[in-house]
Amino acid sequence: MSQNSAEHDFPVVDLQQLVKQLSSILADDSILYQEEDIRPYECDGLSAYQQLPLVVALPDTIEQVQKILQLCNKINLPVVARGAGTGLSGGALPYEKGLLLSLGKFNKVIEINQQLQTATVQPGVRNLAISEAVSHLGLYYAPDPSSQIACSIGGNVAENSGGVHSLKYGLTVHNIQQLKIVTIDGELITLGGTGLDSPGYDLLALMTGSEGMLGIIVEVTVKLLPKPKYVQTLLAAFDDVVNAGQAVANIISAGIIPAGLEMMDKLAIQAAEDFVHAGYPLDAEAILICELDGIEDEVTEQVAAIHTILKQSSAIEVRIAKDEQERIVFWKGRKNAFPAVGRLSPDYYCMDGTIPRKRLPQVLQAMEDLSKTYNLAVANVFHAGDGNLHPLILYDASKGQLEKAEELGGKILELCIEVGGTITGEHGVGMEKLNQMCVQFKAAELSQFHALKAAFDPKGLLNPGKAIPTLHRCAELGAMHVHDGKLPHPELERF
Amino acid sequence: MKDKNISDQLQNSVEQAIQTKTKLIIKAGGSKDFYGRTAIGKELNISEHQGIISYEPSELFITVRAGTLLKDIESVLAENNQMLAFEPPAFGDKATIGGTIACNLSGPRRAYSGAARDFVLGTKIINGQAEVLSFGGEVMKNVAGYDVSRLITGAMGTLGVLLEVSLKVVPKPETEITLVHQLNIDEALLKMHQWSTQSIPITASCYHQNQLTIRLSGTEKYINTLQHLIGGEVLTDADSFWHSVKEQSHHFFDSKKPLWRLSVASNSEITSQNDDTFYEWGGALRWIKTNTSQNETPHPLNGHISLFRSPTKINDTFQPLPKHLLQIHRNLKQAFDPHGIFNIGRMYQQF
Ligand SMILES: Cc1cc2nc3c(=O)[nH]c(=O)nc-3n(C[C@H](O)[C@H](O)[C@H](O)COP(=O)(O)OP(=O)(O)OC[C@H]3O[C@@H](n4cnc5c(N)ncnc54)[C@H](O)[C@@H]3O)c2cc1C
Numbered sequence: 001m002s003q004n005s006a007e008h009d010f011p012v013v014d015l016q017q018l019v020k021q022l023s024s025i026l027a028d029d030s031i032l033y034q035e036e037d038i039r040p041y042e043c044d045g046l047s048a049y050q051q052l053p054l055v056v057a058l059p060d061t062i063e064q065v066q067k068i069l070q071l072c073n074k075i076n077l078p079v080v081a082r083g084a085g086t087g088l089s090g091g092a093l094p095y096e097k098g099l100l101l102s103l104g105k106f107n108k109v110i111e112i113n114q115q116l117q118t119a120t121v122q123p124g125v126r127n128l129a130i131s132e133a134v135s136h137l138g139l140y141y142a143p144d145p146s147s148q149i150a151c152s153i154g155g156n157v158a159e160n161s162g163g164v165h166s167l168k169y170g171l172t173v174h175n176i177q178q179l180k181i182v183t184i185d186g187e188l189i190t191l192g193g194t195g196l197d198s199p200g201y202d203l204l205a206l207m208t209g210s211e212g213m214l215g216i217i218v219e220v221t222v223k224l225l226p227k228p229k230y231v232q233t234l235l236a237a238f239d240d241v242v243n244a245g246q247a248v249a250n251i252i253s254a255g256i257i258p259a260g261l262e263m264m265d266k267l268a269i270q271a272a273e274d275f276v277h278a279g280y281p282l283d284a285e286a287i288l289i290c291e292l293d294g295i296e297d298e299v300t301e302q303v304a305a306i307h308t309i310l311k312q313s314s315a316i317e318v319r320i321a322k323d324e325q326e327r328i329v330f331w332k333g334r335k336n337a338f339p340a341v342g343r344l345s346p347d348y349y350c351m352d353g354t355i356p357r358k359r360l361p362q363v364l365q366a367m368e369d370l371s372k373t374y375n376l377a378v379a380n381v382f383h384a385g386d387g388n389l390h391p392l393i394l395y396d397a398s399k400g401q402l403e404k405a406e407e408l409g410g411k412i413l414e415l416c417i418e419v420g421g422t423i424t425g426e427h428g429v430g431m432e433k434l435n436q437m438c439v440q441f442k443a444a445e446l447s448q449f450h451a452l453k454a455a456f457d458p459k460g461l462l463n464p465g466k467a468i469p470t471l472h473r474c475a476e477l478g479a480m481h482v483h484d485g486k487l488p489h490p491e492l493e494r495f
Numbered sequence: 496m497k498d499k500n501i502s503d504q505l506q507n508s509v510e511q512a513i514q515t516k517t518k519l520i521i522k523a524g525g526s527k528d529f530y531g532r533t534a535i536g537k538e539l540n541i542s543e544h545q546g547i548i549s550y551e552p553s554e555l556f557i558t559v560r561a562g563t564l565l566k567d568i569e570s571v572l573a574e575n576n577q578m579l580a581f582e583p584p585a586f587g588d589k590a591t592i593g594g595t596i597a598c599n600l601s602g603p604r605r606a607y608s609g610a611a612r613d614f615v616l617g618t619k620i621i622n623g624q625a626e627v628l629s630f631g632g633e634v635m636k637n638v639a640g641y642d643v644s645r646l647i648t649g650a651m652g653t654l655g656v657l658l659e660v661s662l663k664v665v666p667k668p669e670t671e672i673t674l675v676h677q678l679n680i681d682e683a684l685l686k687m688h689q690w691s692t693q694s695i696p697i698t699a700s701c702y703h704q705n706q707l708t709i710r711l712s713g714t715e716k717y718i719n720t721l722q723h724l725i726g727g728e729v730l731t732d733a734d735s736f737w738h739s740v741k742e743q744s745h746h747f748f749d750s751k752k753p754l755w756r757l758s759v760a761s762n763s764e765i766t767s768q769n770d771d772t773f774y775e776w777g778g779a780l781r782w783i784k785t786n787t788s789q790n791e792t793p794h795p796l797n798g799h800i801s802l803f804r805s806p807t808k809i810n811d812t813f814q815p816l817p818k819h820l821l822q823i824h825r826n827l828k829q830a831f832d833p834h835g836i837f838n839i840g841r842m843y844q845q846f
Binding site for chain 2: 114115116117137138139159160162166167170171173174183187189193194195196197198199200201202203205206208209210213214226228229249250252253255256257294295297298301302354355356357358383386387388420421422423424425426427428429433437440441442444445448449451452453454455456467468
């Protein structure tokens with residue numbers, strides 16, 4: 001796995017001296033540097049990328065974070081932030097000669113404000129733990145990534161994570177109100193506020209999804225919602241994915257925004273069925289799971305409307321969950337789709353492109369063709385409502401198929417760009433999608449991103465080499481991928 | 496609606512401004528001239544840059560040129576039973592979508608659906624090096640690269656010239672009803688907090704002179720049920736009432752006194768006299784008419800203050816930024832507009 005480090009040239013730091021400097025800030029057991037201690041930090045959820053850091057620091061106060069960053073800034077030591085390490089794009093992958101800053105000890109809920117419906121928490125608090133902490137008040141935190149039992153709210157902010165209910169309730173950026181961040185020079189800054197807006201630029205939004213490149217998030221105030229009073233779920237089967245895609249468009253055109261609208265293709269249905277026995281129709285080419293929530297009267301009306309739409313969109317079968325138990329069963333297959341697919345093959349690689357919904361049939365067809373060309377199976381699970389695909393490429397690393405899987409993944413992402421979509425809907429660019437960034441953005445846009453980063457981090461010490469590729473890398477890549485005799489970045493000098 | 500693309504012309508103007516070291520004031524309909532500070536330089540008018548580039552009701556987005564009139568966009572959406580969920584105030588017939596996004600102004604629905612920035616999916620801009628750049632896109636979920644589109648939203652043209660904006664649009668609610676309650680302010684705030692924890696689908700609220708007015712949206716049957724649950728008198732002329740709140744043509748705003756805008760935590764202490772205060776957003780937005788100057792108007796502890804309208808322009812319209820935050824703003828300005836040509840001083844004196 002090649003690093004994106006062409007332009008970085010950080011001085012070599014003496015480990016012993018560094019440990020000594022850190023021990024004036026942290027207790028000894030919060031500084032890890034022995035191989036067996038730092039091994040658990042070598043990768044995030046994308047385990048194909050592995051790298052040991054020089055040292056791991058585990059602060060538990062904001063002041064310690066400030067001092068660590070001041071030190072790193074002084075001695076030019078790269079810093080990679082890490083939440084729970086569930087990221088799927090290598091965002092928290094350590095930097096070889098750098099410090100890995102784990103926010104794992106920041107795991108406290110600081111304040112719950114029932115009246116304002118907000119919770120202020122430390123960044124290492126798990127996503128689901130927030131909803132659990134406010135459940136007795138009838139409230140919850142809406143964004144629900146499938147990894148919510150494990151992932152941290154700091155990581156969610158850094159990735160702008162979404163979930164199966166983002167269609168109605170939005171992404172992380174729509175559900176946070178205030179952040180406290182520490183900049184690379186150790187300053188503590190508040191972004192957003194207790195009101196609904198704040199003076200100056202919208203740095204709250206800018207920080208969301210910035211992948212640990214602009215600052216360290218040390219406190220998050222999230223908005224809470226009242227738990228929906230009534231939830232109803234439908235499951236529809238189709239003998240043609242095109243019809244399933246059309247059904248999604250028909251529901252949205254009818255003016256109904258479901259809480260969740262998820263699709264699975266045949267391979268994913270079969271894998272899920274073998275794993276959790278959710279009773280999915282095995283003869284279907286695709287299924288849709290559609291959830292509505294709100295007040296009983298309204299939901300009942302919408303369910304009836306959607307039932308009709310699904311039938312009109314040629315669904316071969318429509319089921320309405322008759323009770324909470326059946327509703328959970330409907331979801332069980334979807335929520336376990338990744339591990340279920342994982343059982344089909346020694347390894348799988350999860351992609352994350354987004355496309356305009358209407359391109360779904362075309363993209364599914366093209367993916368099937370690619371899957372044949374590369375001779376690797378692809379199972380599809382996606383947030384159909386907002387066009388966010390999660391193709392799962394099945395491969396066997398022990399047979400040397402990783403490279404082939406990555407190449408196929410890259411092709412799928414380029415396909416997403418081609419149809420007017422994007423290479424990442426919620427997992428971030430990290431280390432993984434740097435090459436596709438060269439396709440999605442022009443050189444001038446990438447330069448603008450680099451300039452923006454420098455506004456926060458002039459020395460490039462925060463998460464170096466991630467999220468935004470160097471122009472050098474794109475030029476080299478361009479030289480390798482000449483399409484129809486046209487170079488992707490003709491304006492750049494070839495190296 | 497006109498369909499005209501003047502990007503090349505605008506790009507040339509920016510190039511020339513760089514060469515001749517001329518500062519530019521980006522302007523379209525001029526409907527928000529009253530808002531913020533006055534920039535210095537030569538006018539760069541984008542009003543001609545108009546038209547809908549793509550609109551797909553079933554994909555829930557619209558992409559438009561920045562000079563397109565807000566009212567034109569709203570009527571095209573209405574034909575498809577859709578709307579802009581942030582209910583932007585226009586402050587005049589000539590308001591364009593570019594100005595609306597640049598100011599991030601949102602109306603009564605804001606507290607319940609989100610602000611302009613929440614619905615921005617993508618932008619195309621000219622930066623301070625005369626480069627045409629695109630960020631974000633037309634899909635709902637997109638985390639490739641930094642969220643420049645939301646950074647630009649509300650930056651009042653200080654970071655670049657907006658050429659195009661893609662916005663998420665939403666279906667119009669089936670029915671709406673507006674109810675009026677006679678309450679004192681403490682009771683009114685309490686009620687609003689209670690309702691908001693009960694999933695009551697409030698989509699607008701305001702309070703003035705002992706009247707709490709709320710709007711509910713949803714299906715017809717549901718709204719009927721709710722009306723009985725919540726009580727209050729039905730306001731018959733509701734659309735024009737909310738229009739008057741949004742556009743500030745309500746009699747409260749008919750005044751020569753400076754108008755201050757306080758954006759605060761909705762449960763913040765009540766600090767001013769009833770007749771001179773108008774509440775929106777469940778208490779999170781408070782308009783205050785007062786002749787006191789900036790120095791005498793206390794900065795709220797739980798939010799921020801700005802001078803929204805004033806017969807005379809003053810130096811600091813927006814609440815000053817803390818030192819380190821100001822430095823980041825300057826750095827960002829430098830990153831987007833290294834020659835310092837766009838809307839200098841429009842937002843803050845320092846950039
Ligand atoms: C099985 C599975 C299912 C998943 N499902 C979803 C899903 O449905 N939706 C979705 O959006 N994602 C999903 N993910 C991806 C992942 O869980 C999210 O990206 C999550 O937000 C990462 O959180 P984390 O705490 O694990 O962050 P990490 O992996 O530790 O870090 C992620 C990035 O954030 C940065 N970072 C972390 N904490 C901070 C901080 N405090 N300050 C600054 N930067 C920080 C890191 O440097 C890194 O770049 C899934 C992952 C798995 C393994």
